């Protein structure tokens with residue numbers, strides 16, 4: 001594993017471009033690692049590694065984190081429902097994708113860069129299950 005991959009993983013699997021620059025990975029170097037697939041764009045201003053769970057990268061690309069059953073699946077609890085349940089704060093932008101279920105919050109919910117915590121996810125899943133029309 002490359003040091004830049006270790007750095008991103010230590011930062012929580014997702015790193016801001018500014019954090020890479022602060023660690024002396026200058027712009028052309030970041031671009032080079034990206035070109036060779038060692039680091040992956042996770043949306044504007046964010047980077048991931050191939051070890052970062054793809055669902056977390058997808059959530060970050062939409063400006064949020066894993067929520068609800070997607071977060072539980074991330075922690076190895078349950079199988080999700082095939083859709084991406086996304087934790088977004090009020091400043092976030094609603095994704096157009098119908099397979100994305102947005103869980104809005106007024107403030108930043110507890111969790112890490114990839115996901116909300118298990119208790120938060122469980123609470124979201126309880127509310128989600130009661131309001132969704134899924135069979």
Ligand SMILES: [Zn+2]
Nearest residue numbers: 068085101128
């Ligand atoms: Zn949900």
